[in-house]
Amino acid sequence: MEALTPFYEVNEALVAMGAEKLNLCMQCGMCSGSCPWRLVDGPFNIRSLIRMAQLGVEGYESDDILYGCTTCNKCVLKCPRGVNIIDVVRTMRAMIAETGSIPGVLKTATGSVHSNGNPWSEPADKRTAWMEGLDVPVFEEGTEYFLSICCTSAYDPRSQNIAKAMVKVLTAAGISFGVIGNEERCCGESMRKIGDEALFMSTAEKNIKLFNDKGIKKIITTSPHCYYTFSQEYPEVGGEFEVVHYTQILASLLEEGTLKLTKTLDSKVTYHDPCYLGRHSDIYDAPRSIISAVCNGDLVEMKNVKQDSICCGAGGGRLWMETPPEWRFSDLRIHEACDTGATILATACPYCISMLEDSRKTTNREDDIEIKDISELVADAL
Numbered sequence: 437m438e439a440l441t442p443f444y445e446v447n448e449a450l451v452a453m454g455a456e457k458l459n460l461c462m463q464c465g466m467c468s469g470s471c472p473w474r475l476v477d478g479p480f481n482i483r484s485l486i487r488m489a490q491l492g493v494e495g496y497e498s499d500d501i502l503y504g505c506t507t508c509n510k511c512v513l514k515c516p517r518g519v520n521i522i523d524v525v526r527t528m529r530a531m532i533a534e535t536g537s538i539p540g541v542l543k544t545a546t547g548s549v550h551s552n553g554n555p556w557s558e559p560a561d562k563r564t565a566w567m568e569g570l571d572v573p574v575f576e577e578g579t580e581y582f583l584s585i586c587c588t589s590a591y592d593p594r595s596q597n598i599a600k601a602m603v604k605v606l607t608a609a610g611i612s613f614g615v616i617g618n619e620e621r622c623c624g625e626s627m628r629k630i631g632d633e634a635l636f637m638s639t640a641e642k643n644i645k646l647f648n649d650k651g652i653k654k655i656i657t658t659s660p661h662c663y664y665t666f667s668q669e670y671p672e673v674g675g676e677f678e679v680v681h682y683t684q685i686l687a688s689l690l691e692e693g694t695l696k697l698t699k700t701l702d703s704k705v706t707y708h709d710p711c712y713l714g715r716h717s718d719i720y721d722a723p724r725s726i727i728s729a730v731c732n733g734d735l736v737e738m739k740n741v742k743q744d745s746i747c748c749g750a751g752g753g754r755l756w757m758e759t760p761p762e763w764r765f766s767d768l769r770i771h772e773a774c775d776t777g778a779t780i781l782a783t784a785c786p787y788c789i790s791m792l793e794d795s796r797k798t799t800n801r802e803d804d805i806e807i808k809d810i811s812e813l814v815a816d817a818l
Contacts, residue, residue: 446492467511480504508747529631553621575614586659588786601815625665644675660712687722706778709745710785750787766795
């Protein structure tokens with residue numbers, strides 16, 4: 437076996453680019469031991485990737501190695517040295533992105549954000565096509581909340597139901613809200629995790645200017661990824677907004693009695709914690725309180741919940757990448773959900789909806805369980 441030659445200048449460059457805690461890693465293995473890739477015996481090994489970054493050795497650039505990480509945050513919570521492992525991965529990807537060597541399918545997504553304002557290669561002027569036939573208010577002076585519809589929910593036919601459900605629910609609750617329309621752009625979260633830092637920064641700056649010009653102070657997001665970015669990353673670029681994920685505001689409205697349900701669903705429901713709502717943003721109780729209200733307390737938990745929830749596999753740009761069936765975390769989640777006896781698997785993230793819907797089909801469990809976003813459950817109970 438040929439010996440690898442360390443190139444410590446790479447280590448220094450990574451630290452300078454944002455991986456400040458890279459060299460705190462002592463290779464204890466807690467990260468790889470908690471990584472969902474170990475559940476499927478895939479090629480990605482975060483401990484190995486971090487060591488390669490420390491030594492500056494080559495060989496980590498492939499799609500399933502450097503771009504295998506879903507940024508699920510499980511390893512970060514387990515690290516005894518406090519290494520922000522996602523920052524290290526993101527910085528390694530940024531170094532590769534500067535050479536133009538990111539995977540082709542991700543180049544398509546980033547290129548589409550550049551030209552169309554969304555990663556789905558769809559025209560910007562079709563962003564509001566989901567609103568056809570609906571009375572969706574436009575954000576204007578005096579409107580309290582800007583309803584931020586994730587790119588996935590704006591363009592993906594399955595996910596558009598989330599956007600429609602949110603309009604129905606917020607309207608029923610009498611909330612002052614509005615959308616901007618075709619001027620809206622991607623929040624940039626996945627672009628940053630892919631490694632295109634320049635695209636993230638330019639996108640964030642454009643969005644912040646747009647929001648400020650419109651007079652936006654408060655934002656409701658449909659996606660945990662948008663929520664994370666608006667609340668935790670935009671402030672570093674000067675974007676200070678009051679941001680809530682929709683489950684937070686709906687839980688409060690139900691508790692206050694402002695949002696009234698006319699019926700409960702006669703179904704047993706289980707809940708999948710999205711990584712960016714749970715491990716990244718520590719929102720665990722609000723989604724569960726909504727589900728309990730909607731299904732009259734018939735919420736059953738899966739084996740792995742909250743901080744131990746199994747990632748769906750879509751974060752970090754993996755939503756746009758092809759994953760062989762034997763490596764799909766979402767397949768494991770479908771089996772786990774079916775084991776509870778639930779007939780509905782609920783979640784609160786458009787990425788999770790997409791992955792779980794696909795896995796429901798590929799695992800032949802379409803007749804056993806239905807995938808629903810929490811907003812859809814509430815809309816059905818109005």
